[in-house]
Amino acid sequence: xxxxxxxxxxxxxxxxxxxxxxxxxxxxxxxxxxxxxxxxxxxxxxxxxxxxxxxxxxxxxxxxxxxxxxxxxxxxxxxxxxxxxxxxxxxxxxxxxxxxxxxxxxxxxxxxxxxxxxxxxxxxxxxxxxxxxxxxxxxxxxxxxxxxxxxxxxxxxxxxxxxxxxxxxxxxxxxxxxxxxxxxxxxxxxxxxxxxxxxxxxxxxxxxxxxxxxxxxxxxxxxxxxxxxxxxxxxxxxxxxxxxxxxxxxxxxxxxxxxxxxxxxxxxxxxxxxxxxxxxxxxxxxxxxxxxxxxxxxxxxxxxxxxxxxxxxxxxxxxxxxxxxxxxxxxxxxxxxxxxxxxxxxxxxxxxxxxxxxxxxxxxxxxxxxxxxxxxxxxxxxxxxxxxxxxxxxxxxxxxxxxxxxxxxxxxxxxxxxxxxxxxxxxxxxxxxxxxxxxxxxxxxxxxxxxxxxxxxxxxxxxxxxxxxxxxxxxxxxxxxxxxxxxxxxxxxxxxxxxxxxxxxxxxxx
Numbered sequence: 252x253x254x255x256x257x258x259x260x261x262x263x264x265x266x267x268x269x270x271x272x273x274x275x276x277x278x279x280x281x282x283x284x285x286x287x288x289x290x291x292x293x294x295x296x297x298x299x300x301x302x303x304x305x306x307x308x309x310x311x312x313x314x315x316x317x318x319x320x321x322x323x324x325x326x327x328x329x330x331x332x333x334x335x336x337x338x339x340x341x342x343x344x345x346x347x348x349x350x351x352x353x354x355x356x357x358x359x360x361x362x363x364x365x366x367x368x369x370x371x372x373x374x375x376x377x378x379x380x381x382x383x384x385x386x387x388x389x390x391x392x393x394x395x396x397x398x399x400x401x402x403x404x405x406x407x408x409x410x411x412x413x414x415x416x417x418x419x420x421x422x423x424x425x426x427x428x429x430x431x432x433x434x435x436x437x438x439x440x441x442x443x444x445x446x447x448x449x450x451x452x453x454x455x456x457x458x459x460x461x462x463x464x465x466x467x468x469x470x471x472x473x474x475x476x477x478x479x480x481x482x483x484x485x486x487x488x489x490x491x492x493x494x495x496x497x498x499x500x501x502x503x504x505x506x507x508x509x510x511x512x513x514x515x516x517x518x519x520x521x522x523x524x525x526x527x528x529x530x531x532x533x534x535x536x537x538x539x540x541x542x543x544x545x546x547x548x549x550x551x552x553x554x555x556x557x558x559x560x561x562x563x564x565x566x567x568x569x570x571x572x573x574x575x576x577x578x579x580x581x582x583x584x585x586x587x588x589x590x591x592x593x594x595x596x597x598x599x600x601x602x603x604x605x606x607x608x609x610x611x612x613x614x615x616x617x618x619x620x621x622x623x624x625x626x627x628x629x630x631x632x633x634x635x636x637x638x639x640x641x642x643x644x645x646x647x648x649x650x651x652x653x654x655x656x657x658x659x660x661x662x663x664x665x666x667x668x669x670x671x672x673x674x675x676x677x678x679x680x681x682x683x684x685x686x687x688x689x690x691x692x693x694x695x696x697x698x699x700x701x702x703x704x705x706x707x708x709x710x711x712x713x714x715x716x717x718x719x720x721x722x723x724x725x726x727x728x729x730x731x732x733x734x735x736x737x738x739x740x741x742x743x744x745x746x747x748x749x750x751x752x753x754x755x756x757x758x759x760x761x
Contacts, residue, residue, distance in 0.1 A: 252275050252277075253339060253344070253346070254275045256351070257281045257360075259286070259350070260416075261351050262295040263379075263407070265280075267403060267648075267649045268348060268377050269348075270299075270406075271401075272386075277306065278304055279307045280308050281327075281331070294415045294416055294417045311327060324358050325359075327355065332366065335367060341369075344369070346374075346375050347364045347373070348376070368391075373389065375389075379650050384403040385400040385402055386400060386403060409624055409643055412649065417631070419630050420629055421629065421630045421634075423625070423628065424626050427622060429622065436606075437593075438594075440607055441573065441576070442720060442722065444573040445723075446566055446569065446573055448698075449566055450584065451589075452597065454584060487556070564584050565581040604720070606641075609644070612755045618758045620644050620758060621647050622645050627641075642656075651681045651682075652681070652683075652758075654683075655686065657685050686718050686720065687719055687720070690720070692723045707731065707748060718751045719751065724750065726750075727749065727750050727752045728747055729750075730745045730746065732746070
């Protein structure tokens with residue numbers, strides 16, 4: 252059997268029926284000059300061929316392709332009919348896929364279907380956005396019009412969907428496949444405990460100085476007069492250099508050159524460290540280690556030394572279960588506990604919690620997810636990175652769900668850019684959700700930041716969909732409002748907050 256379709260930016264509308272209808276052995280693509288120039292069909296063709304499907308094209312270019320293309324219904328109809336007469340047999344069954352394409356092209360295809368008058372031919376259209384996603388069919392048998400549909404159930408992988416649009420997954424961690432439970436999570440999930448959330452949120456508020464102002468060498472000299480800070484700086488520098496020399500080969504000549512050039516560029520006050528001209532590999536490394544950039548100075552070794560404190564505040568643990576699990580009665584506000592759990596900070600830990608809870612749901616098997624990835628990076632053919640996603644889920648409808656873990660506020664342009672990039676990667680067959688910690692137990696506590704407190708209200712205003720993790724709430728949804736500048740649960744007013752479990756319900760098989 253043959254499927255005839257249009258090359259379009261939304262090529263999953265072609266890919267879904269071409270893969271799911273096993274009888275389809277060849278896909279014939281009607282390609283406009285624009286589609287050819289933009290190579291819309293190239294990725295889809297590669298996916299189809301890897302699946303063992305033959306491909307061919309009906310080209311609509313006029314002449315050499317520079318003078319335009321056929322868009323007149325009769326001209327397009329003629330090209331389709333010529334292909335049918337020369338490349339197919341009268342008894343071949345054809346699926347005429349009307350997904351995508353301009354109206355004149357669709358009308359020409361429909362006219363070709365009628366003229367062929369083969370009772371076995373069918374018009375088809377995939378509709379993954381229905382409440383019950385389906386491939387719909389229309390058939391004219393001896394003047395009697397019949398319609399039917401089948402539920403979409405197709406094993407398209409994330410790599411195939413992304414490749415269909417000329418993009419590539421550069422890196423990703425597969426943590427679930429419906430055919431194989433590929434992951435285990437050795438770290439503990441402590442997020443249900445209020446005192447642990449106090450610790451996690453408190454890390455970002457543990458007394459770091461505002462380092463937006465410029466520093467001179469005299470400022471740094473005064474800082475290093477503190478023996479504890481000076482010792483911290485020397486130990487950190489030693490550890491960093493050991494790691495650097497363990498992975499990078501530096502010659503003696505380069506080190507001497509680096510020393511000479513460093514002396515010439517040592518005037519922090521005049522910001523010579525920020526100049527774009529590269530001296531050599533080692534000096535670039537030192538510049539990055541000591542100062543980073545103007546925008547990221549807070550991540551530099553100088554900044555970390557300025558903010559170094561020998562004594563960290565601690566949080567007393569009164570919850571017996573948490574104290575037993577951690578085998579301690581207090582947690583210091585530093586990264587020691589998170590590092591022991593395998594994470595660099597509270598943000599990465601929350602991303603891990605999101606992934607772990609998604610995986611625990613997926614293990615049930617009663618859902619539409621084929622595979623799930625974390626830490627996904629998507630690139631163009633020229634290796635330009637266009638998107639990163641915390642969690643990416645692929646459904647058996649050929650759709651993609653992206654989850655973004657957030658423990659802090661973010662700009663509208665950031666979420667808009669991610670939404671745009673993912674839509675480009677999967678042609679709007681995507682749902683994107685922000686996931687954030689938002690437990691009423693934390694409301695109005697000193698460690699619960701104003702940015703996080705306001706975030707659901709801002710997301711609602713921007714029509715950005717989100718779910719929350721709120722373990723103290725028994726119901727899957729609750730309402731929140733402000734009264735006298737205080738955040739609290741409310742009934743019949745405020746905004747509705749849906750827990751992550753609502754997404755799991757949506758993904759369950761009906």
